[in-house]
Amino acid sequence: KKKEAKTRENSILINSNLCSRTCCCSFNLVFHVISCIRTCNNVFFLLDYNSPVVVLLHELSEYEGDWSILPALPRLSATYGQSAAWFFFVEEETRVTLAALLQVLHRYRVSEEWFLGKRLHDNEASIIHHYAFSEDPSSFGYPDPAAGWALSTPLLQRLAERIQRENLKSDFTIDLKHEIALYIWEEGNGPKLTAVPEFCTEPRDNCATTFTTYLPNCGDPVSKKDVFVAVKTCQKFHSERVPVVKATWEKDAGFLEYYSDVTDASIPTISLGVANTERGHCGKTFAILRRFLSKAVPKADWLLIVDDDTLISLPRLRRLLRCYDPKEAVSLGERYGYSLVLNGYSYATGGGGMVLSRVAVSRLMSSGCRCYSDDAPDDMVLGRCFTSLGVPITHSPLFHQARPDDYNETLISLQQAISFHKHWNIDPVAVYRHWLRDKDLRDEL
Numbered sequence: 001k002k003k004e005a006k007t008r009e010n011s012i013l014i015n016s017n018l019c020s021r022t023c024c025c026s027f028n029l030v031f032h033v034i035s036c037i038r039t040c041n042n043v044f045f046l047l048d049y050n051s052p053v054v055v056l057l058h059e060l061s062e063y064e065g066d067w068s069i070l071p072a073l074p075r076l077s078a079t080y081g082q083s084a085a086w087f088f089f090v091e092e093e094t095r096v097t098l099a100a101l102l103q104v105l106h107r108y109r110v111s112e113e114w115f116l117g118k119r120l121h122d123n124e125a126s127i128i129h130h131y132a133f134s135e136d137p138s139s140f141g142y143p144d145p146a147a148g149w150a151l152s153t154p155l156l157q158r159l160a161e162r163i164q165r166e167n168l169k170s171d172f173t174i175d176l177k178h179e180i181a182l183y184i185w186e187e188g189n190g191p192k193l194t195a196v197p198e199f200c201t202e203p204r205d206n207c208a209t210t211f212t213t214y215l216p217n218c219g220d221p222v223s224k225k226d227v228f229v230a231v232k233t234c235q236k237f238h239s240e241r242v243p244v245v246k247a248t249w250e251k252d253a254g255f256l257e258y259y260s261d262v263t264d265a266s267i268p269t270i271s272l273g274v275a276n277t278e279r280g281h282c283g284k285t286f287a288i289l290r291r292f293l294s295k296a297v298p299k300a301d302w303l304l305i306v307d308d309d310t311l312i313s314l315p316r317l318r319r320l321l322r323c324y325d326p327k328e329a330v331s332l333g334e335r336y337g338y339s340l341v342l343n344g345y346s347y348a349t350g351g352g353g354m355v356l357s358r359v360a361v362s363r364l365m366s367s368g369c370r371c372y373s374d375d376a377p378d379d380m381v382l383g384r385c386f387t388s389l390g391v392p393i394t395h396s397p398l399f400h401q402a403r404p405d406d407y408n409e410t411l412i413s414l415q416q417a418i419s420f421h422k423h424w425n426i427d428p429v430a431v432y433r434h435w436l437r438d439k440d441l442r443d444e445l
Contacts, residue, residue: 347383
C-alpha cells in the first residue's frame with residue numbers, strides 16, 4: 001500500500017508501514033538506517049538535496065537476524081565505512097529534517113567515538129533489562145529509537161572489529177536499544193550515550209527529528225470475523241485470570257476459545273487432550289494450530305494466540321492487521337532473538353500475543369516441524385520453524401511481553417499499545433482501561 005507523501009522543505013518523510021527491516025540512506029557524510037516492516041517500496045524521500053542511496057538492511061546479507069544491528073555492523077563498516085562519517089538509525093515513521101540533522105552532527109568531531117541519541121532510562125529495575133543497574137536504574141541511558149540515534153564511523157568500525165574478534169556466546173535479544181547501549185558501553189570501556197535535545201519524538205523548535213506513530217493508518221480495520229482468538233489457560237487460573245479477560249477485552253473478539261487442560265462449561269473451556277505444563281506449552285500451542293486449520297472452528301484469515309494473563313486491544317490489532325496481506329505467510333508480534341550473533345533465529349514472544357496468518361499456519365503444519373517436548377517454549381519453537389521455512393518474524397513495538405511498569409513511561413506514552421503481559425503486582429483491569437481501551441472507539445465490524 002503506498003501512502004501519500006507529504007512535502008516538507010529540507011526534510012525526509014519515511015513512510016514504510018508495510019516494511020520490517022532496515023534501510024540505509026547516504027547523504028554525503030550521513031547514513032540513515034531505517035527500521036521497516038515487510039517491503040520498503042513505499043519509502044519516500046522528499047529533499048532539496050541529491051537523491052540518497054537507499055540500502056535495506058535485510059538486503060545487506062542473506063541473514064534474517066541483521067535487524068538486531070550487531071550482526072550487521074561488520075558488513076556496514078566494510079561497505080560504507082570509507083565514505084560515511086556517521087550512521088544514523090531511525091524508525092520507519094521518524095521524520096528527519098536533514099539540514100537540522102547535519103547542523104547537529106557538525107558539533108561533534110567525526111574523528112572521535114560518539115554515540116548520540118534521545119536519552120531514556122529506567123526509573124526502577126526492569127525484568128526486560130535483567131534488573132541491570134538495580135541500585136540506580138536512572139544512571140544508565142539508552143536511545144529512544146523513534147527519535148533516532150547515531151554512531152560516528154570510528155565507533156562503528158571499532159564495534160565491527162570487536163564483533164569479529166570476540167568469542168561471542170549464545171544469548172537472547174530482548175530489548176535491542178538497551179542491549180546496544182550496553183554493548184557500546186562495554187562495562188565502562190566504551191562511550192555512554194550522549195543526549196541530543198534535537199533528537200525528538202514530539203515537535204519542538206530546533207528538532208532534527210520528530211515521530212508520527214507506530215500504529216499506521218492502512219485503511220479500515222479488518223473485520224472481527226477475520227481474527228480467531230485462542231486463549232491458553234489451565235484449571236488453576238480459571239477463577240483468577242479468565243475473569244479478567246472477560247471483564248476487559250473478550251467482548252471485542254468475533255471468535256474466541258479458551259483452551260485448558262480440563263473442560264469447564266461455565267467459561268467455557270476446551271480441552272485439547274494435552275496435559276498442563278508449568279512452562280513452555282508447545283504441545284498445547286501445536287494442538288491449537290491443528291484446530292485452527294480444522295473444520296471445528298470458523299475459518300478466519302488470522303490466528304491470535306495469547307496467554308490468560310495477556311491484556312490486549314483487539315480493535316487496535318485489527319487496525320494494524322489491515323497493513324498486512326493474509327494471503328502471505330505472516331508471523332507478527334514483539335520480536336525477540338536467540339543467538340543472533342551466531343546465526344540464530346528470531347521469534348514472536350508469546351506473552352505479548354502471537355499473530356499468524358492462515359497461510360503461515362498451513363506452511364508450518366505441512367512442513368513437519370514439531371515440538372521436541374510438550375513443555376518446550378512454544379514461541380521459540382515457532383520462531384525456529386519459521387526461520388527454517390524462510391518466513392520472517394515481523395516486529396511491532398506495540399506488543400509487549402511485560403507490564404507497563406517494566407518499560408520507560410516516555411516510550412510507551414508515545415504508543416497506542418496493542419498488548420501487555422502479566423498481572424503481577426498490578427490491577428490488570430485498571431491497566432487495561434488506562435493503556436489499552438479506546439474511549440471514543442466506534443468500531444463494531
